[in-house]
Amino acid sequence: GAGVSQSPSNKVTEKGKDVELRCDPISGHTALYWYRQSLGQGLEFLIYFQGNSAPDKSGLPSDRFSAERTGGSVSTLTIQRTQQEDSAVYLCASSSGVTSTDTQYFGPGTRLTVL
Amino acid sequence: AQSVAQPEDQVNVAEGNPLTVKCTYSVSGNPYLFWYVQYPNRGLQFLLKYITGDNLVKGSYGFEAEFNKSQTSFHLKKPSALVSDSALYFCAVSYGNNRLAFGKGNQVVVIP
Numbered sequence: 001g002a003g004v005s006q007s008p009s010n011k012v013t014e015k016g017k018d019v020e021l022r023c024d025p026i027s028g029h030t031a032l033y034w035y036r037q038s039l040g041q042g043l044e045f046l047i048y049f050q051g052n053s054a055p056d057k058s059g060l061p062s063d064r065f066s067a068e069r070t071g072g073s074v075s076t077l078t079i080q081r082t083q084q085e086d087s088a089v090y091l092c093a094s095s096s097g098v099t100s101t102d103t104q105y106f107g108p109g110t111r112l113t114v115l
Numbered sequence: 116a117q118s119v120a121q122p123e124d125q126v127n128v129a130e131g132n133p134l135t136v137k138c139t140y141s142v143s144g145n146p147y148l149f150w151y152v153q154y155p156n157r158g159l160q161f162l163l164k165y166i167t168g169d170n171l172v173k174g175s176y177g178f179e180a181e182f183n184k185s186q187t188s189f190h191l192k193k194p195s196a197l198v199s200d201s202a203l204y205f206c207a208v209s210y211g212n213n214r215l216a217f218g219k220g221n222q223v224v225v226i227p
Contacts, residue, residue, distance in 0.1 A: 043217035
Protein backbone atom coordinates (compact mmCIF):
# COMPACT_ATOMS: atom_id res chain seq x y z
CA GLY A 1 0.00 0.00 0.00
CA ALA A 2 0.95 3.65 -0.24
CA GLY A 3 3.29 5.01 2.36
CA VAL A 4 3.50 8.44 3.92
CA SER A 5 3.83 11.18 1.32
CA GLN A 6 5.04 14.73 1.76
CA SER A 7 5.00 17.79 -0.46
CA PRO A 8 6.84 19.65 -1.69
CA SER A 9 10.01 17.59 -1.65
CA ASN A 10 12.08 20.76 -1.74
CA LYS A 11 11.20 24.32 -0.83
CA VAL A 12 13.41 27.36 -1.16
CA THR A 13 12.10 30.56 0.34
CA GLU A 14 13.29 33.98 1.36
CA LYS A 15 13.69 35.02 4.95
CA GLY A 16 10.47 36.45 6.31
CA LYS A 17 8.14 34.51 4.02
CA ASP A 18 5.57 31.98 5.22
CA VAL A 19 5.70 28.34 4.11
CA GLU A 20 3.32 25.41 4.28
CA LEU A 21 4.45 21.81 4.32
CA ARG A 22 2.00 19.00 3.67
CA CYS A 23 1.84 15.43 4.91
CA ASP A 24 -0.43 12.60 3.77
CA PRO A 25 -0.26 9.74 6.27
CA ILE A 26 -0.83 6.08 5.61
CA SER A 27 -4.56 5.51 5.17
CA GLY A 28 -6.23 4.58 8.44
CA HIS A 29 -3.39 5.72 10.68
CA THR A 30 -4.78 7.69 13.59
CA ALA A 31 -1.54 9.21 14.84
CA LEU A 32 0.64 11.68 12.93
CA TYR A 33 3.98 13.17 13.95
CA TRP A 34 6.23 15.94 12.69
CA TYR A 35 9.99 15.91 13.24
CA ARG A 36 12.79 18.16 12.09
CA GLN A 37 16.22 16.98 11.00
CA SER A 38 19.03 19.47 10.97
CA LEU A 39 22.81 19.25 11.11
CA GLY A 40 23.10 21.01 14.41
CA GLN A 41 20.16 19.50 16.28
CA GLY A 42 19.81 16.05 14.77
CA LEU A 43 16.30 14.62 14.71
CA GLU A 44 13.90 16.44 17.00
CA PHE A 45 10.20 15.98 17.73
CA LEU A 46 7.92 18.90 16.86
CA ILE A 47 4.26 17.96 17.30
CA TYR A 48 1.93 14.98 17.53
CA PHE A 49 -1.68 14.53 16.40
CA GLN A 50 -4.20 11.99 17.59
CA GLY A 51 -7.03 12.26 15.13
CA ASN A 52 -7.44 15.97 14.49
CA SER A 53 -6.29 17.14 17.90
CA ALA A 54 -2.76 17.91 18.95
CA PRO A 55 -2.35 16.91 22.59
CA ASP A 56 1.40 17.45 22.45
CA LYS A 57 2.80 20.63 20.91
CA SER A 58 5.77 20.80 23.23
CA GLY A 59 8.37 20.41 20.52
CA LEU A 60 7.39 23.41 18.42
CA PRO A 61 10.44 25.71 18.62
CA SER A 62 8.55 29.01 18.56
CA ASP A 63 5.12 30.55 18.04
CA ARG A 64 6.00 30.98 14.36
CA PHE A 65 5.37 27.25 13.98
CA SER A 66 1.86 25.83 13.83
CA ALA A 67 0.22 22.71 12.51
CA GLU A 68 -3.21 21.38 11.85
CA ARG A 69 -4.79 18.15 10.75
CA THR A 70 -8.13 17.85 9.05
CA GLY A 71 -10.43 14.89 8.52
CA GLY A 72 -8.11 12.72 10.53
CA SER A 73 -5.82 12.58 7.54
CA VAL A 74 -3.78 15.33 5.88
CA SER A 75 -1.65 17.58 8.05
CA THR A 76 -0.08 20.94 7.28
CA LEU A 77 2.90 22.41 9.10
CA THR A 78 3.08 26.17 8.72
CA ILE A 79 6.12 28.29 9.45
CA GLN A 80 5.52 32.01 9.53
CA ARG A 81 8.17 34.67 8.96
CA THR A 82 10.81 32.05 8.18
CA GLN A 83 14.32 32.47 9.53
CA GLN A 84 17.56 30.97 8.27
CA GLU A 85 17.72 28.69 11.30
CA ASP A 86 14.47 27.08 10.10
CA SER A 87 16.41 25.48 7.24
CA ALA A 88 16.14 21.73 7.77
CA VAL A 89 14.45 18.59 6.54
CA TYR A 90 10.94 18.28 7.93
CA LEU A 91 9.82 14.69 8.34
CA CYS A 92 6.31 13.42 8.87
CA ALA A 93 5.43 10.02 10.30
CA SER A 94 2.24 8.14 11.04
CA SER A 95 1.29 5.14 13.14
CA SER A 96 -1.79 2.99 13.43
CA GLY A 97 -2.00 3.38 17.18
CA VAL A 98 -1.00 5.86 19.81
CA THR A 99 0.86 3.72 22.28
CA SER A 100 4.60 3.81 22.79
CA THR A 101 4.96 0.43 21.12
CA ASP A 102 3.41 1.41 17.79
CA THR A 103 5.80 1.76 14.87
CA GLN A 104 6.05 5.12 13.17
CA TYR A 105 6.43 5.09 9.40
CA PHE A 106 8.15 8.07 7.87
CA GLY A 107 7.69 10.02 4.68
CA PRO A 108 10.55 11.16 2.44
CA GLY A 109 10.66 14.62 4.00
CA THR A 110 10.56 18.20 2.79
CA ARG A 111 13.91 19.97 2.53
CA LEU A 112 13.39 23.61 3.47
CA THR A 113 16.03 26.19 2.59
CA VAL A 114 15.61 29.72 3.86
CA LEU A 115 17.81 32.23 2.05
CA ALA B 116 14.49 12.05 30.44
CA GLN B 117 14.46 9.23 27.95
CA SER B 118 17.47 9.21 25.67
CA VAL B 119 19.69 7.04 23.52
CA ALA B 120 23.34 7.42 22.68
CA GLN B 121 25.18 6.25 19.62
CA PRO B 122 28.83 6.61 20.60
CA GLU B 123 30.40 6.23 17.18
CA ASP B 124 30.14 8.72 14.33
CA GLN B 125 31.08 6.36 11.55
CA VAL B 126 31.42 2.62 11.23
CA ASN B 127 33.58 1.23 8.45
CA VAL B 128 33.32 -2.44 7.59
CA ALA B 129 34.47 -4.60 4.70
CA GLU B 130 31.80 -6.22 2.57
CA GLY B 131 30.99 -9.67 3.87
CA ASN B 132 32.18 -8.91 7.40
CA PRO B 133 29.87 -8.64 10.41
CA LEU B 134 28.39 -5.22 11.02
CA THR B 135 27.61 -3.81 14.46
CA VAL B 136 26.13 -0.40 15.21
CA LYS B 137 26.08 0.49 18.89
CA CYS B 138 23.30 2.08 20.91
CA THR B 139 22.86 2.57 24.63
CA TYR B 140 19.74 3.86 26.30
CA SER B 141 18.66 5.70 29.41
CA VAL B 142 14.98 5.37 30.28
CA SER B 143 12.70 5.26 33.25
CA GLY B 144 10.24 2.44 33.01
CA ASN B 145 10.07 -0.08 30.19
CA PRO B 146 12.33 0.68 27.23
CA TYR B 147 10.71 0.60 23.81
CA LEU B 148 13.57 0.77 21.35
CA PHE B 149 13.69 1.17 17.58
CA TRP B 150 16.21 1.14 14.75
CA TYR B 151 15.73 3.11 11.56
CA VAL B 152 17.90 3.48 8.46
CA GLN B 153 18.13 6.54 6.22
CA TYR B 154 19.48 6.46 2.68
CA PRO B 155 20.60 9.71 1.00
CA ASN B 156 17.73 12.12 0.38
CA ARG B 157 15.24 9.63 1.73
CA GLY B 158 13.11 9.42 4.85
CA LEU B 159 13.64 6.98 7.67
CA GLN B 160 12.90 3.32 7.06
CA PHE B 161 11.89 1.12 9.99
CA LEU B 162 14.18 -1.86 10.61
CA LEU B 163 13.08 -3.39 13.90
CA LYS B 164 11.91 -2.73 17.43
CA TYR B 165 12.15 -4.19 20.91
CA ILE B 166 9.05 -4.12 23.06
CA THR B 167 9.33 -7.12 25.38
CA GLY B 168 10.20 -10.79 25.34
CA ASP B 169 13.10 -12.33 23.42
CA ASN B 170 16.24 -10.24 23.70
CA LEU B 171 17.20 -10.98 20.08
CA VAL B 172 14.98 -9.12 17.67
CA LYS B 173 14.99 -9.87 13.96
CA GLY B 174 14.10 -7.23 11.43
CA SER B 175 14.21 -6.23 7.79
CA TYR B 176 17.05 -6.78 5.30
CA GLY B 177 18.78 -9.39 7.49
CA PHE B 178 19.32 -7.06 10.43
CA GLU B 179 18.87 -8.05 14.05
CA ALA B 180 19.39 -6.33 17.37
CA GLU B 181 20.24 -7.60 20.81
CA PHE B 182 18.61 -6.03 23.85
CA ASN B 183 20.80 -6.17 26.95
CA LYS B 184 19.14 -4.86 30.07
CA SER B 185 22.19 -5.07 32.33
CA GLN B 186 24.30 -3.07 29.89
CA THR B 187 21.39 -0.85 28.80
CA SER B 188 22.30 -1.51 25.19
CA PHE B 189 20.46 -2.27 21.98
CA HIS B 190 23.12 -2.90 19.35
CA LEU B 191 22.18 -3.45 15.72
CA LYS B 192 23.89 -6.32 13.92
CA LYS B 193 24.14 -7.95 10.55
CA PRO B 194 26.19 -11.13 10.03
CA SER B 195 27.45 -10.20 6.56
CA ALA B 196 27.44 -6.59 5.39
CA LEU B 197 26.57 -5.54 1.85
CA VAL B 198 27.72 -2.42 0.03
CA SER B 199 24.03 -1.48 -0.20
CA ASP B 200 23.91 -1.33 3.62
CA SER B 201 25.91 1.89 3.48
CA ALA B 202 23.57 4.46 5.03
CA LEU B 203 22.80 6.46 8.17
CA TYR B 204 21.42 4.42 11.07
CA PHE B 205 19.39 5.83 13.94
CA CYS B 206 18.53 4.30 17.27
CA ALA B 207 15.45 5.69 19.02
CA VAL B 208 13.43 5.29 22.19
CA SER B 209 9.71 5.84 22.44
CA TYR B 210 8.27 7.82 25.35
CA GLY B 211 5.24 9.87 26.35
CA ASN B 212 2.59 9.81 23.63
CA ASN B 213 4.81 7.74 21.38
CA ARG B 214 7.31 10.50 20.71
CA LEU B 215 10.62 9.20 19.46
CA ALA B 216 13.90 10.46 20.87
CA PHE B 217 16.69 9.70 18.41
CA GLY B 218 20.40 9.24 18.75
CA LYS B 219 22.72 11.34 16.63
CA GLY B 220 22.98 8.64 14.00
CA ASN B 221 25.81 6.48 12.75
CA GLN B 222 27.14 6.61 9.22
CA VAL B 223 27.89 3.09 8.04
CA VAL B 224 30.32 2.67 5.17
CA VAL B 225 30.65 -0.80 3.68
CA ILE B 226 33.85 -1.10 1.69
CA PRO B 227 33.77 -3.37 -1.38
